[in-house]
Amino acid sequence: MGKQNITVRIEVTGMTCTSCEQHVKKALTTIGANNIFASFRKNEVTFEVPDKSYIQFAKEAIIKCGYTPRHEEIILQQNRLELSNDGDYDLVIIGSGGAAFASAIKAVEYGAKVAMIERSTIGGTCVNIGCVPSKTMLRAGEINHFSKQNQFLGLNTSAGPVDLSTLVDQKNELVQYLRHEKYINLIDEYGFEFIQGEATFVDEQTVEVNGQKITAKHFLIATGASPSIPNIEGLNEVEYLTSTSALQLKQLPKRLAVIGSGYIAMELGQMFHHLGSEVTLMQRSPRVLKAYDPEISEAITKAITEQGISLITNATFNKVEMANGTKLVHITVNGENMVVEADEILVATGRKPNIEKLNLELAGVKIGSRGEVIVDEYLQTSNPRVYAAGDVTMGPQFVYVAAYEGGLVADNIFGSLKRKLDLTVVPGVTFTTPSIATVGLTEEQAKAKGYEVKTSVLPLDAVPRAIVNRETTGVFKLVADAQSGKVLGVHIVAENAGDVIYSATLAVKFGLTVNDLRETLAPYLTMSEGIKLAALTFDKDVSKLSCCAG
Numbered sequence: 001m002g003k004q005n006i007t008v009r010i011e012v013t014g015m016t017c018t019s020c021e022q023h024v025k026k027a028l029t030t031i032g033a034n035n036i037f038a039s040f041r042k043n044e045v046t047f048e049v050p051d052k053s054y055i056q057f058a059k060e061a062i063i064k065c066g067y068t069p070r071h072e073e074i075i076l077q078q079n080r081l082e083l084s085n086d087g088d089y090d091l092v093i094i095g096s097g098g099a100a101f102a103s104a105i106k107a108v109e110y111g112a113k114v115a116m117i118e119r120s121t122i123g124g125t126c127v128n129i130g131c132v133p134s135k136t137m138l139r140a141g142e143i144n145h146f147s148k149q150n151q152f153l154g155l156n157t158s159a160g161p162v163d164l165s166t167l168v169d170q171k172n173e174l175v176q177y178l179r180h181e182k183y184i185n186l187i188d189e190y191g192f193e194f195i196q197g198e199a200t201f202v203d204e205q206t207v208e209v210n211g212q213k214i215t216a217k218h219f220l221i222a223t224g225a226s227p228s229i230p231n232i233e234g235l236n237e238v239e240y241l242t243s244t245s246a247l248q249l250k251q252l253p254k255r256l257a258v259i260g261s262g263y264i265a266m267e268l269g270q271m272f273h274h275l276g277s278e279v280t281l282m283q284r285s286p287r288v289l290k291a292y293d294p295e296i297s298e299a300i301t302k303a304i305t306e307q308g309i310s311l312i313t314n315a316t317f318n319k320v321e322m323a324n325g326t327k328l329v330h331i332t333v334n335g336e337n338m339v340v341e342a343d344e345i346l347v348a349t350g351r352k353p354n355i356e357k358l359n360l361e362l363a364g365v366k367i368g369s370r371g372e373v374i375v376d377e378y379l380q381t382s383n384p385r386v387y388a389a390g391d392v393t394m395g396p397q398f399v400y401v402a403a404y405e406g407g408l409v410a411d412n413i414f415g416s417l418k419r420k421l422d423l424t425v426v427p428g429v430t431f432t433t434p435s436i437a438t439v440g441l442t443e444e445q446a447k448a449k450g451y452e453v454k455t456s457v458l459p460l461d462a463v464p465r466a467i468v469n470r471e472t473t474g475v476f477k478l479v480a481d482a483q484s485g486k487v488l489g490v491h492i493v494a495e496n497a498g499d500v501i502y503s504a505t506l507a508v509k510f511g512l513t514v515n516d517l518r519e520t521l522a523p524y525l526t527m528s529e530g531i532k533l534a535a536l537t538f539d540k541d542v543s544k545l546s547c548c549a550g
């Protein structure tokens with residue numbers, strides 16, 4: 001460990017453009033500050049200086065160049081690392097998605113010399129082929145669906161045919177914009193190296209990229225996951241879609257058969273349905289989202305089937321073939337053979353970790369039965385020099401989990417914080433219509449953990465926001481500890497459930513009780529009022545409540 005350093009943020013008013021940012025940066029360079037990030041959008045500048053006495057000099061320098069420093073705070077006090085002698089870098093990160101960027105940014109803030117290696121498109125899954133493209137296309141689908149099927153008598157908003165090609169071009173533009181803003185631009189902003197190429201370990205402290213060997217004191221494997229394709233006879237002979245290619249399709253399939261039932265299958269299946277395809281969702285398990293509470297599966301099944309999506313559960317996939325230009329999926333359901341005909345087949349049966357090119361044996365990194373990189377509670381692998389974060393570890397596959405893990409790795413390597421991974425309270429959202437959002441324990445999980453459980457199940461037609469929206473298929477379910485009243489889990493199927501779940505996450509994380517929820521005002525007419533109403537219904541009949549949930 002070397003000298004102490006502090007990172008300071010000062011609110012600055014008067015900056016209106018990127019030139020102003022440059023003026024402030026230049027002024028702070030003259031007083032010896034490092035890692036300076038000025039932002040006129042955020043009205044702030046952050047920078048590193050050796051100690052507190054520099055803050056006054058910084059403020060004077062900002063005033064001198066014509067801007068007004070206001071409130072300041074020390075946001076990080078760190079032991080700045082001496083750069084390593086044993087390697088080209090302090091940290092080499094393989095991958096450039098959410099886990100990678102969160103880790104790189106934090107590692108640089110600790111003063112580490114960092115390189116990031118990416119074999120494909122910078123930004124990884126979320127921005128390029130995952131969250132962003134799927135959600136913007138889902139939104140287009142929703143608008144199309146609601147304009148065709150509005151529930152309000154008197155409104156006549158008939159939608160014309162969907163021009164998928166234009167939608168996809170527009171989506172690609174958005175992806176490109178966000179890739180630049182949220183990833184590419186940050187490389188220079190934070191000051192780490194980006195290497196385009198595929199990384200392969202050659203020994204426990206070296207990777208090879210484009211024929212060049214790179215050594216490092218530490219490595220982070222953040223290589224994510226890709227669609228996993230099931231072994232179904234004939235599938236490989238028929239052209240099928242994955243989530244990646246489905247989001248690039250320029251012509252709407254008339255009939256789409258979806259193999260799979262996880263959140264990606266549900267979202268993309270519904271997106272195509274909303275855009276105008278006839279969609280059949282097929283799955284092996286007896287109910288959709290089988291890991292969730294049965295009330296959640298029931299509510300979403302009702303909603304999507306009411307909308308006209310065909311749902312086939314308990315299916316055994318026998319074979320897939322092409323006949324006269326039509327794709328045929330042969331299945332057996334409850335002993336009966338059936339054939340589902342489609343113009344396109346989407347395979348969305350889960351994801352597998354991207355480890356195939358890493359040569360993990362040479363790195364001394366162990367993998368598990370699903371090919372996932374095995375990590376301990378500090379995200380360290382069996383090689384103490386190598387860490388792993390994000391989808392490659394096969395934990396909850398959400399970008400915010402990946403980013404949290406990437407940051408934790410940097411804290412543990414460079415801050416010596418010994419932070420333990422804590423995934424006890426992870427909210428999850430499926431962006432269907434209505435959406436599904438859950439956090440904490442299901443009723444079954446709570447019982448298995450030994451809680452004496454009490455639950456409240458509130459149908460959505462008891463929630464005023466849903467009534468006025470005329471969209472009442474859904475449910476709020478609260479799971480609580482009968483002894484302490486603590487909220488253990490919240491599970492919702494409702495419009496905007498994804499926005500509502502954050503308050504539930506706070507309740508579960510910070511141990512709020514059912515009484516706390518009852519005694520907290522909930523704004524009328526919002527969907528989040530459903531949480532309060534569900535809390536009130538533990539021992540009251542909701543139909544007896546006045547309209548304002550008193």
Ligand SMILES: Cc1cc2nc3c(=O)[nH]c(=O)nc-3n(C[C@H](O)[C@H](O)[C@H](O)COP(=O)(O)OP(=O)(O)OC[C@H]3O[C@@H](n4cnc5c(N)ncnc54)[C@H](O)[C@@H]3O)c2cc1C
Nearest residue numbers: 095097098099119124125130199223224390391397398399
């Ligand atoms: C259709 C879809 C929708 C989704 N929607 C959401 C959502 O709404 N909300 C949400 O939170 N999450 C969503 N996710 C999940 C989310 O995108 C992932 O959990 C997250 O992006 C994982 O981040 P990561 O950093 O672990 O890996 P990734 O972002 O996958 O990045 C890994 C990178 O490593 C690169 N790589 C792999 N091997 C090598 C190698 N040997 N050398 C160099 N580079 C390599 C890959 O090319 C890739 O770019 C969605 C996913 C999909 C597929």
